[in-house]
Amino acid sequence: MADSAICFKRVDYSLDNLLNYIETGDIGLPDIQRPFVWKNTKVRDLFDSMYRGFPVGYFLFWANQSDDKSRSIGSGPKVHDVPNRLIVDGQQRLTSLYAVFRGQTVLDENYKKRQIEIAFHPRSGRFEVADNSIRRDPEWIANISVLWAEGQNSRKLINAFIDKLSEREALDEAEEERIADNIQQLINLKGYPFTALEIAENVDEEHVAEIFVRINSEGKKLNQADFILTLLSVFWHEGRLALEKFCADSRQPAQGKSSFNHFIEPDPDQLLRVSVALAFRRARLKSVYQVLRGKDADTGEYSAAVRDQQFAKLKAAQADVLNLTHWHQYLSALVGAGFRSRQMVSSELALMYGYVFYLIGRVELKVPEAQLQRLIGRWFFFITLKGRYSSSPESKLDADLADLRGITTATAFAELLESKMASELTGDFWDITLPFSMESSSARSPEFFAFVAAQNLLSAPVLFSHKKVSDLLDPAVVSTKESLERHHLFPKAWLVSSGIVEQRQTNQLANYALIEWSENIQISDDAPTAYLPPIREQFSQEAWQRMHQLHALSLGWETLGYFDFLKKRRSLIAKLVRQGFELLSSGGAGVCGGSSSTHAASDLDAAKERL
Structure with a gap:
């Protein structure tokens, strides 16, 4: 195709024609699109705009002769097995319209089928997402899909709605006419006009993918991961499907081995980032997109042979990334580091970047698994505590990957990671920086998650309980209520009554402790000097003292002024976090079973003693 050639034409459709083309199989969906529809609120806004007569965008189609990678929208048999048109841009919009007008289910972001129910208020001409209150209210048509159901007579439907409404209140002629007109106006949306730009059938897949990227980069602002997933759909269809299957399987337990876990439900773009980092030692996806297209760095030309070579690297890396073992x-390395589930993950990106280092250590540098488990668990603890990839994550990972160049042995790999941790976790960090950073009220503070991980490693009991923190954080234990709750050691209501009203002060990280929900209810809003004595009677002196140590509480803390308490506890939390982190380097017992050797047990006892 010549660069100056016009490769598209304009075609006008009514919505009804588009829907019919979908049903007959004339319009299909190629795998260069993400398979998820909008949120219901966006579908609601789409119908509101159409109802008001506003323009809602155009579609981009690709004339097609044969494409065995395309799939049709909707379900049921098609007249045409191979679509004549493939939708390149506007799939979310068209799929949403098809789902509502034809009453079809769609796949949500968790790969589960759901119905889109948009409600209409004929008296005011207003749209809403249906909920239970709307479904019970005769003023609403709770699901507008009924308006276009097969065999439905619009006049009978309008009369039935008005009759039902009249049973509750009398309607004058003007009201009845306005309601009837509004419903009919909605029904007539099936004739809504759309414009489509149709790419010629002689345009190859690579150019179609490039058009898709260019159009969306101007409006939809897809990220670089989306661009690469587009290339996968065109040049490696099976790879894209494998990513989607892995993600779908991670969301529900299976009988056999699957990607399901209690830490993360990954999306294709997250897994893609790991594959790219493993294959090309790069975190910035923008440059990788050009590499995968086969662009020569020196000439700027694109080569199919170079593209195939780069995809071969990506395929090998993705095989390792999706390897269930x-x-x-x-x-399991994260569990061994004290992290139990997604409740303790402050950054999904950090979790996925940690996977990059595990794979490099295991697949490329052959680090013995037992050593790798401890090293990566320690590394994840470190990147969580430091929030290493929370700011400029791609730049930071690029720098870390660059430092790995030239590393060829398991020993050098371990030494590099250990040196990175040692250079940042200095004495000043533990004594000054960490306590200062805990002057926060963030509900998802990485410092708090590191604190709980350290408690798990040190076999801490739940505060005011004989049960272990790690046992009650076990994600395999399912109950109707969370086993543990964050408890304000100085209750919030008591603080407010004492004149401390700012949420940033009452919800300080150092004012929190994990306790059982039943105990939290009993404590209520009493001052700690009031609620603590009855609880103290339930424990021996040794148990009481150990509980205080492992919750970073000094004996007699309840008598301190609130701000003095916070300052002292921040320092104690930092010391406990340090003990937990240092325990990982000794190979001591962790929450996943760890070593049962005398050496490991003595290390654990020594760590607790130092507290």
Whole structure:
């Protein structure tokens, strides 16, 4: 195709024609699109705009002769097995319209089928997402899909709605006419006009993918991961499907081995980032997109041969990324580091970047698994505590990957990671920086998650309980209520009554402790000097003292002024976090079973003693 050639034409459709083309199979969906529809609120806004007569955008189609990778929208048999048109841009819009007008289910972001129910208020001409109150209210048509159901007579439907409304209140002629007109106006949306730009059938897949990227980069602002997933759909269809299957399987338990876990439900773009980092030692996806297209760095030309070579690297890396043994062994390293589930993950990106280092250590540098488990668990603890990838994550990972260049042995790999941790976790960090950073009220503070991980490693009991924190954080234990709750050691209501009203002060990280929900209810809003004595009677002196140590509480803390308490506890939390982190380097017992050797047990006892 010549660069100056016009490769598209304009075609006008009514919505009804588009829907019919979908049903007959004339319009299909190629795998260069993400398979998810909008949120219901966006579908509601789409119908509101159409109802008001506003323009809602155009579609981009690709004339097609044969494409065995395309799939049709909707379900049921098609007249045409191979679509004549493939939708390149506007799939979310068209799929949403088809789902509502034809009453079809769609796939949500968790790969589960759901119905889109948009409600209409004929008296005011207003749209809403249906909920239970709307479904019970005769003023609403709770699901507008009924308006276009097969065999439906619009006049009978309008009369039935008005009759039902009249049973509750008398309607004058003007009201009845306005309601009837509004419903009919909605029904007539099936004739809504759309314009489509149709790419010629002689345009190849690579150019179609490039058009898709260019159009969306101007409006939809897809990220670089979306661009690469587009290339996968065109040049490696099976790879894209494998990513989607892995993600779908991670969301529900299976009988056999699967990607399901208690830490993360990954999306294709997250897994893609790991594959790219493993294959090309790069975190910035923008440059990788050009590499995968086969662009020569020196000439700027694109080569199919170079593209195939780069995809071969990506394929090999993705095979390792999606390897279930690798996946679950990595996650077990997190458990061994005291992290139990997604409730303790402050950054999904950090979790996925940690997987990159596990794979490099296991697949490329052959680090013995037992050593790798401890090293990566320690590394994840470190990147969580430091929030290493929370700011400029791609730049930070690029720098870390660059430091790995030239590393060829398991020993050098371990030494590099250990040196990175040692250079940042200095004495000043533990004594000054960490306590200062805990002057926060963030509900998802990485410092708090590191604190709980350290408690798990040190076999801490739940505060005011004989049960272990790690046992009650076990994600396999399912109950109607969370086993543990964050408890304000100085209750919030008591603080407010004492004149401390700012949420940033009452919800300080150092004012929190994990206790059982039943105990939290009993404590209520009493001052700690009031609620603590009855609880103290339930424990021996040794148990009471150990509980205080492992919750970073000094004996007699309840008598301190609130701000003095916060300052002292921040320092104690930092010391406990340090003990937990240092325990990982000794190979001591962790929450996943760890070593039962005398050496490991003595290390654990020594760590607790130092507290």
